[in-house]
Amino acid sequence: MKTVEQQILAGDQQAIARLITAVENNSPVAIDVMRSLHRHTGHAHIIGVTGVMGGGKSSLIYKLSSVMRKKGLKIGIIAIDPTSPFTGGALLGDRIRMGELSDDPDVFIRSMGTRGMLGGLSGAVYDVIEILDAAGKDVILIETVGVGQAEVDIVKVADTTIVLLVPGLGDSIQTIKAGLMEIADIFVVNKADKPGADQTVAELESFLDVYAPTVSQRKPVIVSTSVKENMGFEDLHEQIQLHYMFLQKNEKVVEKRKIRYEVVLVEIIRKRLMGLIYDQKRLTQTVDQLVSDVVQRKLDPYTAADTIFSSLIK
């Protein structure tokens, strides 16, 4: 019998899928497997795809993956959609666009709900990246939830961040949240088959003329694509590779990954602290009592937090 670790390293789909479920559910068993997988990671190129809702992120991932499959690359896809804060349910519909990738043995697709995380990602996404990396994927593509506000956390996770826009946004390049414009390594103007694509590219160019890149330290490139006409995806793949080479040449991959693992550490600690506060019955009651005291003005929130902290340290 193979261990779970060995099954993951061999790329066993069922083992990968079950481990992902276990990390999503914060199962303690999963943590031990995660400990042993880390030394097998670091190989995959992590690519984030973000952008306007309905802009074609899933369709683009499908087309791009098809190009990458022709070059023999093994692919992991993580597609994130919002979880309803009211019911906890989620409708995960990105697979609709993935066509025949859905039973290609060298492609592993996983749909995830945000499960309460803000920022456009899911709390388990970091572990899922490690699992797919250890399972031998060359490329991991992450689709964030459609951007409404400033869902820009992907930049801390991905080596290469693609921001997808579509024609006909009008003046909205100005109105798109500044954060989104700043995280792009590559801008894609998708739906280039529609009128106004050239204008959107021109607007982007003039935006980039006056803009000194902060996050990536390299001027972003612009690629036009059309899923409908199957156009621009070879070009996009080439630009992705050029960006990765830029990162590798300048030791920036290490920098990027330091950013990611810092987030990972903070996330692990956050989860443990929340576990300590909410999983222990004793403390749950304390928290409840403290909250009531705050409401009744017997305590201020800071003093209540002090009380929780000191009982954690004990």
Next chain:
Amino acid sequence: MGKIRVLVAKPGLDGHDRGAKIVARALRDAGMEVIYSGLHQTADQIITTAIQEDVHVIGLSLLSGAHMTLFVDVATLAKKHDLQNVLIIGGGIIPEDDIPALKKAGISAVFGPGTPVEKIVEYIETYVKR
């Protein structure tokens, strides 16, 4: 305990997914994570998706009348891949007479047109294995 994950899939050639979408939304509103895979899925695609997404339930919807082959294909393939803990349910226009054979093949329940969605939610919550 984790969330109930459900794959809603449409095998075969018919292009009517209104019913499937209504069910998908109802399951979401009941707090489940619903993977909707779209139209024209083959049995292989459905099973691979079910494996990768690690779902507890596969919900198949079909209006074309080909359920005796397509539903049975999915159930057979599920057995082959050791997915005996996955609940497989079907919906669509399915004659009463076909139901025993479908159940024998591994389809746990069949819901005809006009079944209130609450009934499907309740069925899943009662019989899901986790």
